[in-house]
Amino acid sequence: MELMDAIRHRRSVRAFTDAPVPKEVLLGLVDAATxxxxxxxxxxxxxxxxxxxxxxxxxxxxxxxxxxxxxxxxSAGSRVREHLTAASDFHVFYHAPAVILISTLSGDFAIEDAALAAENLMLAARGQGLGTCWIGFAQKWLETAEGKQAVELDPHYIPVAPIIVGTPKGETPPVPRKTPAVHWID
Structure with a gap:
């Protein structure tokens, strides 16, 4: 898949098949991220x-x-309130077969670096016909000591991007984009 095609057609996918993602494929996505x-x-x-x-x-x-x-x-949106109610069976990872958590040590631009790695990973996944979504709902808990311990993460690392990965159940329609504000200085 051509790069611009992957960029134009990358979506936040929230519905996956039960098909596992092979270890080699996941490691390839990590390689693209790096x-x-x-x-x-x-x-x-x-x-x-x-x-x-x-x-x-x-x-x-x-x-x-x-x-x-x-x-x-x-003050939260209705979707957030709906997902967090006690009666909700909402699964923050949408039952995806895999999660790749990108973390970083603290440092100048470390968070930005992790976000750039996340975008590479998501575009590489799209290029292989996989779907991804950055799961903000999990991010804050993963930053806690209990969260880091659950995923065996060294306490010095900061979780930045929990990304679900899997085979999409179908096509996710595009979301309309706003025209960007562009200020030209010649």
Missing amino acids: LAPSANNAEHWHFTIIQNQALLDRISDASKAHMLKVTDLA
Whole structure:
């Protein structure tokens, strides 16, 4: 797939088949992520690949409980409120077969470097016919000591991008984009 085609057709996918993603494919996505620019070539990123569904279920439950504690539901959007209700069977990882958590050590532009790696990973996945989505609902809980321990992450690392990966159940339609504000200075 050509790069601009992958960029134009990358979507946040939230519905997956049950097909597992082979280890070699996941490692290839990590390899693509590490080709991203890194300030001062520091490459502080760290990748945790999770395919254990029981662990993903546990992280989903803990993430929702944590979000309930730290979110002002009155000002949250209706979708957030709906997902966090006790009766909701919402799974923060949408039952994807894999999660790749990109973390980093603290440092100048380390978070930005991890975000660049995440975009490379998501575009590489799209190029292979896979779907991805950055899961913000899990991010705050994964930053806690309990979250880091659950994914066996060294306490010095900062979780930045929990990205679900899998084979999409179907095509995700494009979301209309706003015309960007561009200010020219000649």
